[in-house]
Amino acid sequence: MCSSSxxxxxxxxxxxxxAEADAAILEATRAALVELGWSKLTMGDVAGxxxxxxxxxxxxxASKNELVVDAVAVLFDELELPDRGSLMADxxxxxxxxxxLLERPETKTALMAVIAESTRDEPxxxxxRASIVDRQKRLVLAGRRRAQARGELPANPASATxxxxxxxxxxxxxxxxxxxxxxxxxxAQWVQRFTALLxxxxxAAART
Amino acid sequence: MCSSSxxxxxxxxxxxxxAEADAAILEATRAALVELGWSKLTMGDVAGxxxxxxxxxxxxxASKNELVVDAVAVLFDELELPDRGSLMADxxxxxxxxxxLLERPETKTALMAVIAESTRDEPxxxxxRASIVDRQKRLVLAGRRRAQARGELPANPASATxxxxxxxxxxxxxxxxxxxxxxxxxxAQWVQRFTALLxxxxxAAART
Amino acid sequence: MCSSSxxxxxxxxxxxxxAEADAAILEATRAALVELGWSKLTMGDVAGxxxxxxxxxxxxxASKNELVVDAVAVLFDELELPDRGSLMADxxxxxxxxxxLLERPETKTALMAVIAESTRDEPxxxxxRASIVDRQKRLVLAGRRRAQARGELPANPASATxxxxxxxxxxxxxxxxxxxxxxxxxxAQWVQRFTALLxxxxxAAART
Amino acid sequence: MCSSSxxxxxxxxxxxxxAEADAAILEATRAALVELGWSKLTMGDVAGxxxxxxxxxxxxxASKNELVVDAVAVLFDELELPDRGSLMADxxxxxxxxxxLLERPETKTALMAVIAESTRDEPxxxxxRASIVDRQKRLVLAGRRRAQARGELPANPASATxxxxxxxxxxxxxxxxxxxxxxxxxxAQWVQRFTALLxxxxxAAART
DNA sequence: TCCTAAGCGAGACGGTACGTCGTGTCTTCGG
DNA sequence: CCGAAGACACGACGTACCGTCTCGCTTAGGA
Numbered sequence: 097m098c099s100s101s102x103x104x105x106x107x108x109x110x111x112x113x114x115a116e117a118d119a120a121i122l123e124a125t126r127a128a129l130v131e132l133g134w135s136k137l138t139m140g141d142v143a144g145x146x147x148x149x150x151x152x153x154x155x156x157x158a159s160k161n162e163l164v165v166d167a168v169a170v171l172f173d174e175l176e177l178p179d180r181g182s183l184m185a186d187x188x189x190x191x192x193x194x195x196x197l198l199e200r201p202e203t204k205t206a207l208m209a210v211i212a213e214s215t216r217d218e219p220x221x222x223x224x225r226a227s228i229v230d231r232q233k234r235l236v237l238a239g240r241r242r243a244q245a246r247g248e249l250p251a252n253p254a255s256a257t258x259x260x261x262x263x264x265x266x267x268x269x270x271x272x273x274x275x276x277x278x279x280x281x282x283x284a285q286w287v288q289r290f291t292a293l294l295x296x297x298x299x300a301a302a303r304t
Numbered sequence: 305m306c307s308s309s310x311x312x313x314x315x316x317x318x319x320x321x322x323a324e325a326d327a328a329i330l331e332a333t334r335a336a337l338v339e340l341g342w343s344k345l346t347m348g349d350v351a352g353x354x355x356x357x358x359x360x361x362x363x364x365x366a367s368k369n370e371l372v373v374d375a376v377a378v379l380f381d382e383l384e385l386p387d388r389g390s391l392m393a394d395x396x397x398x399x400x401x402x403x404x405l406l407e408r409p410e411t412k413t414a415l416m417a418v419i420a421e422s423t424r425d426e427p428x429x430x431x432x433r434a435s436i437v438d439r440q441k442r443l444v445l446a447g448r449r450r451a452q453a454r455g456e457l458p459a460n461p462a463s464a465t466x467x468x469x470x471x472x473x474x475x476x477x478x479x480x481x482x483x484x485x486x487x488x489x490x491x492a493q494w495v496q497r498f499t500a501l502l503x504x505x506x507x508a509a510a511r512t
Numbered sequence: 513m514c515s516s517s518x519x520x521x522x523x524x525x526x527x528x529x530x531a532e533a534d535a536a537i538l539e540a541t542r543a544a545l546v547e548l549g550w551s552k553l554t555m556g557d558v559a560g561x562x563x564x565x566x567x568x569x570x571x572x573x574a575s576k577n578e579l580v581v582d583a584v585a586v587l588f589d590e591l592e593l594p595d596r597g598s599l600m601a602d603x604x605x606x607x608x609x610x611x612x613l614l615e616r617p618e619t620k621t622a623l624m625a626v627i628a629e630s631t632r633d634e635p636x637x638x639x640x641r642a643s644i645v646d647r648q649k650r651l652v653l654a655g656r657r658r659a660q661a662r663g664e665l666p667a668n669p670a671s672a673t674x675x676x677x678x679x680x681x682x683x684x685x686x687x688x689x690x691x692x693x694x695x696x697x698x699x700a701q702w703v704q705r706f707t708a709l710l711x712x713x714x715x716a717a718a719r720t
Numbered sequence: 721m722c723s724s725s726x727x728x729x730x731x732x733x734x735x736x737x738x739a740e741a742d743a744a745i746l747e748a749t750r751a752a753l754v755e756l757g758w759s760k761l762t763m764g765d766v767a768g769x770x771x772x773x774x775x776x777x778x779x780x781x782a783s784k785n786e787l788v789v790d791a792v793a794v795l796f797d798e799l800e801l802p803d804r805g806s807l808m809a810d811x812x813x814x815x816x817x818x819x820x821l822l823e824r825p826e827t828k829t830a831l832m833a834v835i836a837e838s839t840r841d842e843p844x845x846x847x848x849r850a851s852i853v854d855r856q857k858r859l860v861l862a863g864r865r866r867a868q869a870r871g872e873l874p875a876n877p878a879s880a881t882x883x884x885x886x887x888x889x890x891x892x893x894x895x896x897x898x899x900x901x902x903x904x905x906x907x908a909q910w911v912q913r914f915t916a917l918l919x920x921x922x923x924a925a926a927r928t
Numbered sequence: 929t930c931c932t933a934a935g936c937g938a939g940a941c942g943g944t945a946c947g948t949c950g951t952g953t954c955t956t957c958g959g
Numbered sequence: 960c961c962g963a964a965g966a967c968a969c970g971a972c973g974t975a976c977c978g979t980c981t982c983g984c985t986t987a988g989g990a
Contacts, residue, residue, distance in 0.1 A: 734986090734987080735985075764976070
């Protein structure tokens with residue numbers, strides 16, 4: 097995830113990069129996002145908070161965008177899928193978790209911004225996919241397998257990947273849209289109605 | 305839409321504002337979005353393209369964000385819901401239209417950017433809601449009414465508004481997520497699978 | 513002298529440049545030279561002292577070098593050649609004046625620095641010549657004419673210009689070298705010995 | 721000359737400093753001066769040219785200024801005073817030599833720069849005096865003695881030192897001023913006129 | 929012969945200044 | 960009173976050097 101992850105290519109000479117600096121910078125970035133939001137966040141400010149020179153930031157991250165992606169990505173790893181006993185409860189749980197994550201000011205302001213930038217920046221898009229998007233899909237995969245184990249969904253291997261991607265876009269897209277575009281609360285009632293809709297769709301698909 | 309919409313408050317004396325200027329500025333803004341994207345777009349550049357002084361821009365829009373919202377909003381009004389004979393066909397049609405709209409560089413880069421800004425800017429959020437979000441919901445409303453007229457959906461007035469909002473978030477969210485976050489094509493196959501899922505959900509909801 | 517001296521080319525529109533700003537900047541530059549010397553002087557610091565934005569400096573002067581030349585040039589205009597009754601007294605007077613000028617920290621540190629830069633910067637060399645060097649030669653010219661009027665020097669028009677230039681280089685060069693390179697005081701004794709040497713040379717030249 | 725001249729204080733153990741490195745660094749410094757001039761010369765660049773680490777430079781010289789003084793000083797040692805048979809010819813010879821030295825880009829750009837710095841840096845002034853200025857005076861001393869031996873100048877010991885210093889400032893100052901400040905060529909004609917003036921002054925002084 | 933203190937390359941680091949750019953305000957003039 | 964032209968204060972940008980620091984490796988003298 098970190099830009100210095102090229103572990104193999106460690107040159108012999110020279111002072112090694114400070115490992116603590118990385119952590120301090122990412123933490124400072126999150127703090128700055130909370131206080132200032134995306135558009136007011138500056139590299140100089142982040143450097144100051146981290147007790148680090150601006151040069152050090154630029155030595156490790158090519159741009160503000162990449163820095164923010166790395167700083168925020170770790171928050172998405174906090175999402176889990178505890179077994180709540182039924183597919184419905186599992187979906188409701190993950191949706192609420194995801195909504196709570198999107199309520200945090202650092203994610204709320206950063207996520208859409210970096211996605212906006214990624215429309216013009218292929219490397220950034222790749223980084224987002226690797227750091228955030230693909231890591232989320234594991235939740236859908238896990239949920240589906242658990243539901244199949246329970247017998248709630250048929251063990252139908254046909255185009256499981258395509259379906260997983262679809263489910264992922266529907267869940268994540270709906271929650272993001274509700275929270276950020278419609279700008280209305282993702283409360284229990286909305287989650288229940290959404291889950292019901294989704295389960296109905298899955299059941300209908302299973303019957304075919 | 306336009307900031308000069310304060311039609312009543314027209315000062316008596318003096319030269320009136322040029323109406324052509326407004327159109328030229330919005331057109332120039334869209335052109336700049338296509339060429340430069342959101343983050344490289346500058347007010348000075350837009351003014352130059354429009355053959356207008358920077359002062360004139362600031363006299364009419366308070367910020368770059370509001371200008372871009374106005375410039376892009378009109379594109380969303382192009383969306384229509386021609387009667388294709390069935391709910392399924394109507395949904396597929398509007399999803400494809402929406403996906404095509406999101407493929408245009410000016411919307412792709414601008415939409416997420418202004419939404420990101422809106423998380424820290426209440427007036428901007430309100431402007432987005434009024435100019436873009438609420439205007440889209442008419443499509444959901446129209447589609448539901450047409451389906452009810454066809455008998456495809458029950459004429460159930462119970463919390464229709466809430467359901468409409470949910471459907472809106474699911475459709476718009478899924479398409480935006482697929483197109484911009486997952487960054488994968490919204491092709492016919494995906495649209496069919498998505499529509500099938502949604503219709504299944506709606507049918508299940510209707511049975512309750 | 514000022515960069516905005518292109519009086520003829522005054523465009524119609526637009527806010528005119530502030531005249532006070534020019535004076536404040538040059539004054540601030542001299543103050544910074546006194547406090548910090550040439551190598552520690554920064555454009556940002558000058559801007560701060562002048563109560564002006566850094567941009568304004570760069571809008572008017574292409575480089576630190578040119579700014580300093582303009583700031584210091586005016587000091588050289590203070591040199592005068594009051595009639596002291598004899599060529600010897602006139603020379604001693606102007607040498608002491610020049611030495612006093614070179615004792616001021618702003619000239620001491622700036623003069624050699626811009627000359628050093630001018631060895632690699634033709635426009636700067638031209639600016640120095642126009643702003644400083646050529647303006648000094650008037651003193652030699654005036655002194656020679658006055659001495660000729662007194663009968664101390666023959667009214668010999670033969671290559672007067674070449675001789676004036678030579679005298680100028682000898683006087684200015686010797687004083688600068690004594691003050692800055694040898695770094696020893698230009699006191700009354702030295703001035704007397706130098707003047708005697710120069711007068712002897714002039715008298716010898718007159719006899720040929 | 722070299723900063724490592726602290727010959728007495730040689731610690732017992734440890735690897736001695738490379739002698740070739742010193743030569744390579746000074747050579748690289750001169751090359752960089754020729755190519756880049758004073759203000760564009762950087763320590764990193766010099767290190768690169770010399771095939772040496774930046775650390776090695778700083779271990780031996782405290783600053784860019786001192787390094788440049790050392791690099792340039794050796795060039796001034798090339799000046800000689802071959803016996804040309806008369807005082808006039810000796811002066812003309814040394815002036816032409818000095819002018820040729822000042823034509824070299826490395827001296828032209830470096831000399832004035834370090835002198836400018838020395839106005840604010842006492843140790844640097846001392847180093848310049850020891851490395852460059854005082855070593856030049858030997859030429860004046862030698863020329864005077866030779867002229868006295870020839871009988872061209874009286875063997876007058878009265879304040880010989882003061883006169884030597886004056887002559888030194890007049891010669892060196894006039895040439896430097898002509899070459900760098902007036903920025904005009906030190907050609908044969910100028911040298912002859914200057915020499916005639918100086919000889920006249922010396923002859924007049926001898927008569928007193 | 930080994931030990932050991934220093935030299936050395938490489939290069940990351942905290943700083944500081946650079947010169948440019950964009951924002952949003954202002955001041956002038958002409959229509 | 961509008962609008963163009965453009966100067967202005969402000970502040971962030973990303974780069975370049977500075978001079979210092981940590982590394983791990985080399986190298987010569989003294990034990």
